[in-house]
Amino acid sequence: MALSAFFLMFFLLQHLSINILSVLSPETFNEVSHFMGTNPIVQFALQPVLIFAVVFHFVMGFVLELRNSRARNVSYAKNNGAANSTWMSRNMIWTGLTILAFIGLHFIDFWFPEINTKFIQGDWSGTMQGVDGFRYHEELVHKFAHPARVIAYVVSFIFLGLHLAHGFTSAFQSMGGTAGRKKTLQTIGKAYSIIIPAGFIFIAIYHHFNH
Amino acid sequence: MNLTLKIWRQKDSKTKGQMVDYKVTEISEHMSFLEMMDVLNEQLVNSGEEPVAFDHDCREGICGMCSMYINGEAHGPDRGVTTCQLHMRMFKDGDTITIEPWRAAAFPVIKDLVVNRSAFDRIQHAGGYISVNTSGNTQDANSIPISKHAADTAMDAATCIGCGACVATCKNSSAMLFVGAKVSQYALLPQGQVEAADRVRNMVAQMDLEGFGNCTNTGACEVECPKGISLDNIARMNRELMKASI
Numbered sequence: 001m002a003l004s005a006f007f008l009m010f011f012l013l014q015h016l017s018i019n020i021l022s023v024l025s026p027e028t029f030n031e032v033s034h035f036m037g038t039n040p041i042v043q044f045a046l047q048p049v050l051i052f053a054v055v056f057h058f059v060m061g062f063v064l065e066l067r068n069s070r071a072r073n074v075s076y077a078k079n080n081g082a083a084n085s086t087w088m089s090r091n092m093i094w095t096g097l098t099i100l101a102f103i104g105l106h107f108i109d110f111w112f113p114e115i116n117t118k119f120i121q122g123d124w125s126g127t128m129q130g131v132d133g134f135r136y137h138e139e140l141v142h143k144f145a146h147p148a149r150v151i152a153y154v155v156s157f158i159f160l161g162l163h164l165a166h167g168f169t170s171a172f173q174s175m176g177g178t179a180g181r182k183k184t185l186q187t188i189g190k191a192y193s194i195i196i197p198a199g200f201i202f203i204a205i206y207h208h209f210n211h
Numbered sequence: 212m213n214l215t216l217k218i219w220r221q222k223d224s225k226t227k228g229q230m231v232d233y234k235v236t237e238i239s240e241h242m243s244f245l246e247m248m249d250v251l252n253e254q255l256v257n258s259g260e261e262p263v264a265f266d267h268d269c270r271e272g273i274c275g276m277c278s279m280y281i282n283g284e285a286h287g288p289d290r291g292v293t294t295c296q297l298h299m300r301m302f303k304d305g306d307t308i309t310i311e312p313w314r315a316a317a318f319p320v321i322k323d324l325v326v327n328r329s330a331f332d333r334i335q336h337a338g339g340y341i342s343v344n345t346s347g348n349t350q351d352a353n354s355i356p357i358s359k360h361a362a363d364t365a366m367d368a369a370t371c372i373g374c375g376a377c378v379a380t381c382k383n384s385s386a387m388l389f390v391g392a393k394v395s396q397y398a399l400l401p402q403g404q405v406e407a408a409d410r411v412r413n414m415v416a417q418m419d420l421e422g423f424g425n426c427t428n429t430g431a432c433e434v435e436c437p438k439g440i441s442l443d444n445i446a447r448m449n450r451e452l453m454k455a456s457i
Binding site (some may be wrong): 067068073074075079080083090158166169173174184 | 316
């Protein structure tokens with residue numbers, strides 16, 4: 001879980017770094033998106049690793065939840081989990097399932113059309129009719145025109161933030177890294193779990209109201 | 212104070228149990244929780260009923276025998292205490308107190324509030340020791356220099372009394388705080404180095420075999436541990452296991 005979590009947290013950071021360019025400089029965003037979408041190393045080496053990491057993380061999450069629920073065959077009549085642990089730490093499976101549902105929506109929005117264009121239609125040009133230059137910025141802006149989609153994205157990113165609020169430090173702890181550096185890691189974890197989702201939320205809302 | 216107690220009653224390991232309500236009156240706030248249970252049991256014996264079975268021994272927070280899940284928390288609402296150190300001043304007149312046994316598949320109920328914690332013994336047998344024969348060969352304590360920090364951290368880990376509150380409170384019934392403490396107390400000292408790799412591998416393997424869950428780092432165990440065993444011990448155990456696996 002922890003190893004795939006590290007990879008996915010790094011991926012989120014690079015994803016946000018590229019997406020924020022759509023606000024700062026649409027031209028640069030188009031250039032970088034085209035590079036990422038057509039570079040053979042990204043497409044045929046990194047992308048399969050990413051897909052594997054996502055699938056592995058979710059499968060392991062379910063396996064972990066199943067094994068852990070079996071470890072307590074009779075539940076407590078009264079259990080006060082809030083007395084000793086955070087809501088985020090106790091509900092990783094639910095925040096994770098929300099993120100899984102979001103990935104489904106995100107794939108329908110961006111990934112499946114991209115796969116269709118490149119691998120089925122064989123169009124690797126990065127252009128589309130009626131758009132000058134590359135199509136990526138136009139596609140992104142178009143997706144956030146509908147308020148329902150923006151709301152779905154914002155809610156999903158809030159759940160991503162809750163997932164990361166526990167997951168960041170938990171991954172380090174599982175890899176044996178917390179001891180002696182707990183306070184620093186917790187501070188970095190809190191900052192990461194706020195900055196990443198807030199960045200994505202900002203991008204979605206920005207494009208909704210500015211185009 | 213007058214209290215209503217909701218207590219798990221179970222005749223034996225094979226019989227299905229249930230929560231049963233009892234009333235106790237004139238409980239002093241200075242009583243320990245176990246003394247309050249003694250009052251209840253005296254009341255039950257006098258009325259010809261079966262007293263509530265519960266584990267207890269030293270009644271001073273050392274032996275790790277007492278094991279009650281009180282109002283949804285291992286060893287009750289106080290911090291850094293075992294059930295025998297919990298005082299009735301933590302409750303109010305008229306309160307309803309729910310008392311259950313530790314719940315974990317690896318800790319089956321024997322009777323009422325008594326659970327079988329021999330899974331912990333088997334984990335200890337798997338590696339929680341050093342094989343050096345110290346009987347009659349005791350060295351001078353200062354013949355092996357050990358840093359103050361290592362000695363203190365090892366001692367902190369060694370204060371684990373094996374009560375099982377970590378397992379009881381963990382949403383996953385994980386025993387990793389217990390095993391982490393037992394691995395750490397040896398891993399930090401030179402005497403434990405020779406068997407370090409085998410120790411952590413065997414103890415973790417036994418822990419998994421016993422059916423405990425996996426740690427998801429909620430930190431509940433650290434909060435509820437009567438001896439304040441730190442989560443750092445779990446991180447150290449993970450490091451030891453990785454080191455042993457490479």
